[in-house]
Amino acid sequence: MPTIILTNDDGIDSPGLKAAAEAVSSMGTLIVIAPSSQQTGTGRGLYGEKNLCLVPSEYVVNGNNIEAYHCNCSPALIVRHSLRTILKNSKPDLLISGINYGENLGFNITSSGTVGAALEAASFGIPGIAISKQTDISSHHSYTEQDWETSKYFLEKFSKSILGTILPSDVNLLKIDIPHDSSASTAWKLTTLARSSYYSKEIENPSLQSKIGDGNTVIKVDESNLDQDSDIYAIFRERVVSVTPISLDLTSRTKFDELKAKLDI
Numbered sequence: 093m094p095t096i097i098l099t100n101d102d103g104i105d106s107p108g109l110k111a112a113a114e115a116v117s118s119m120g121t122l123i124v125i126a127p128s129s130q131q132t133g134t135g136r137g138l139y140g141e142k143n144l145c146l147v148p149s150e151y152v153v154n155g156n157n158i159e160a161y162h163c164n165c166s167p168a169l170i171v172r173h174s175l176r177t178i179l180k181n182s183k184p185d186l187l188i189s190g191i192n193y194g195e196n197l198g199f200n201i202t203s204s205g206t207v208g209a210a211l212e213a214a215s216f217g218i219p220g221i222a223i224s225k226q227t228d229i230s231s232h233h234s235y236t237e238q239d240w241e242t243s244k245y246f247l248e249k250f251s252k253s254i255l256g257t258i259l260p261s262d263v264n265l266l267k268i269d270i271p272h273d274s275s276a277s278t279a280w281k282l283t284t285l286a287r288s289s290y291y292s293k294e295i296e297n298p299s300l301q302s303k304i305g306d307g308n309t310v311i312k313v314d315e316s317n318l319d320q321d322s323d324i325y326a327i328f329r330e331r332v333v334s335v336t337p338i339s340l341d342l343t344s345r346t347k348f349d350e351l352k353a354k355l356d357i
Contacts, residue, residue, distance in 0.1 A: 094120035094185035094255050097213070099171055100192060101131045101205025102235075104149060104162040108191035108225065111240035113153040115247045116188065119255065123184070124151050124160035125174045127205075131166050132194075132232055136208035138172065140165025146178065167209035175216050186254055187213035190223035191243045194232045195269045197324045197334075198286035207267060207338070214264035214340050219254050222265060222338075223247050226272040226327060229291075229309050245276045246333055260337075267336040269327050280333035286322035288314055 096116055100109045104126035113122055125146070131139075144163050151160030161178070163170050167189065175184075189209040196204040210220035225243045227236065250266060267285075271278065295307035318325050326334035344351075 095182060096120045096122050096251070097171075097174070097179070097184045097187045097218075098122060098124045099126050099167055099187065099189050099209045101127065101134060101167045101189070101209065102193055103127055103129045103131070104151075104160070105235070106193070107235055107238065108193055108240065108243075110153065111244055112188055112191045112223070112247060113151075113158065115244035116251050117154050117156070117158075119248075119251060120185065122153065122158050123179070124149070124158055125170050126160075126162050127167055127170060128162045128164040130233060131205045133203050134166040134168070134205040134208060135203045136168045136211050137166050138169045140169045146170075146174065167205040168212040171209050171212045175213070175218075183216075184213075184218050186251060187218050187220040188223065188247065188251065189213075189220065190225075190268075191240060191247065191270075192222075192224035193227050193236070193238070194224060194229070195226040195290070195327055196222065196224045196267065197269060197290040197327060198322070199289045200291050201267065201285065201338075207265075210265045210267075211338075211340060219259055220265035221247065221250060221254065221268060223268040223270070225270045229311070232309075242274045242276060242278065243270045246270060246280065250335070262339045262341065263337040264340045265338045267323070267334075267338050269323060269334040269336075271327055271331045271333065273331065274333060278331070278333055280335055281326055281330075283323040283326050283334045283336045284319060284321045285336055285338075286319060286324040288317065288324065290324055 210222040
């Protein structure tokens with residue numbers, strides 16, 4: 093049986109995490125390793141007090157007790173620490189991060205703790221899924237009531253696919269975003285990462301005295317410059333499930349000879 097690790101950036105008590113575990117509970121041995129509390133926006137940062145340890149947690153999925161741990165640190169750090177300790181001698185077959193409250197799209201994904209956890213696992217050679225459900229912004233920091241069934245359907249579908257194959261060398265994880273009004277019959281498409289931001293923060297009367305936490309998060313989409321193959325277009329305009337293949341290799345795909353010529357001027 094494959095070993096499937098589940099984590100998130102919303103905290104171990106998140107209903108989205110429990111929904112993810114329910115979706116794949118019959119597919120392998122599950123181990124939950126999640127932050128103790130909300131860690132939204134931590135990206136792949138390795139944040140946490142150095143004297144903390146993994147804390148065993150009671151976790152029941154579909155009537156079964158699941159091995160689970162939490163720690164008050166960032167998602168990427170708990171993944172890294174777990175892979176170097178409790179999982180050192182048993183490399184997992186798949187890491188699932190989510191199901192996140194709120195879509196992760198465009199340039200904003202580098203600040204996503206959901207994606208950051210999957211990237212950290214990928215650096216250890218473990219394929220991953222970072223899955224997010226579109227919600228209103230007010231749900232990003234609270235456990236609001238959500239219908240997880242569509243997200244669970246697509247998570248099960250793509251988890252089976254990954255466990256049944258070897259991903260191409262330049263695909264380290266799949267970033268999956270589920271529209272809030274979708275169903276199991278909703279189409280899905282492979283997408284690129286939009287070359288624009290999706291979320292923005294607006295600060296009223298910004299000044300030197302403005303605080304880091306001031307302002308409201310808003311969604312701002314420049315539709316005139318939106319690539320139709322992008323993740324934002326898929327969610328914002330087409331209302332289909334977006335599946336974006338992500339690589340750890342952040343090297344620009346530009347032609348090196350052309351770039352060298354410009355730099356040599």
